[in-house]
């Protein structure tokens with residue numbers, strides 16, 4: 485396969501493959517998405533939204549941020565500690581932060597006064613956009629990396645929307661009963677070719693620890709970066725919650741035989757493909773999140789799992805139907821358009837079922853929260 489995309493980036497990747505005589509798919513994906521200044525997320529180009537490559541819930545309607553804001557206010561009252569911290573990781577263009585902050589500032593000024601909103605973002609381009617859109621909120625600040633916090637120093641909520649799906653993943657394949665890892669090498673014409681190598685011990689350990697049964701012939705992803713990251717988050721939290729919103733499944737569903745090609749996809753101008761090696765640096769590459777892994781490794785690092793649900797149930801528990809009702813009472817085009825957008829947030833074929841919400845907590849008595857009040861039917865899609 486020919487490696488195409490941003491020429492400079494293609495060259496850097498090829499040089500590394502030559503020098504190291506092959507690199508793992510994970511390292512290729514990491515460079516394609518995050519290579520300084522040239523990677524998909526690190527370069528200045530519209531990614532999310534109409535002129536970008538994909539939409540996220542944060543872009544759709546302010547109701548998403550308002551309802552999350554409502555959830556955070558409940559948590560603020562439950563924890564009863566000041567200052568209260570909201571840490572958002574991978575905030576993208578900052579729309580969600582904007583809607584959450586606007587809701588809290590306008591409706592709960594006392595909570596706003598006692599809150600610090602901290603953003604962690606890997607993309608310099610997104611940080612610039614975030615600084616612009618959040619300039620009227622004086623309680624906002626940026627931290628470079630989660631590891632910059634002292635251990636057990638955060639009281640409040642650490643949350644993300646579509647963060648873990650953007651982490652680079654290892655690809656594995658099961659052939660004749662044995663697990664291999666996909667590496668990338670170059671042939672004589674400098675085209676990329678995938679080769680199978682022995683997997684790292686970490687991958688084998690992950691499969692064993694999570695009790696994953698990979699069907700014969702399946703190619704799928706292992707997100708070791710997510711495992712490390714949830715443990716880092718757990719370490720930094722003193723008291724409060726971790727809320728992860730993303731698309732994905734528990735292990736039992738993720739590795740079912742009908743997903744023989746795994747879940748990795750590229751997004752470019754709102755079209756998806758499985759051509760990871762074209763449009764390098766110009767297209768998103770993303771995979772479904774394994775929520776069993778976040779729950780399991782979070783627990784080892786001190787996070788209890790409070791509950792696991794989908795976006796439709798979570799938002800409905802927090803009052804989405806009230807927002808629908810208010811809009812329905814109005815008789816104008818904006819209300820009509822908002823109702824349609826809100827449907828995308830909850831309908832099963834839209835984001836409602838595909839997107840899940842994992843809530844974890846640490847040092848909280850009576851940890852149940854409003855977003856988890858009514859849960860979906862506990863099929864394999866929800867059993868962690």
Ligand SMILES: C[S@@+](CC[C@H](N)C(=O)[O-])C[C@H]1O[C@@H](n2cnc3c(N)ncnc32)[C@H](O)[C@@H]1O
Pocket residue numbers: 525532540541542543573574575576577580604605606607610644645646647650651
């Ligand atoms: C798919 S976008 C989602 C953006 C936003 N949360 C939304 O809902 O629109 C993923 C974001 O996570 C950021 N990101 C990826 N890895 C990160 C990391 N380790 N730390 C901080 N941000 C990260 C990316 O730069 C990007 O802005």
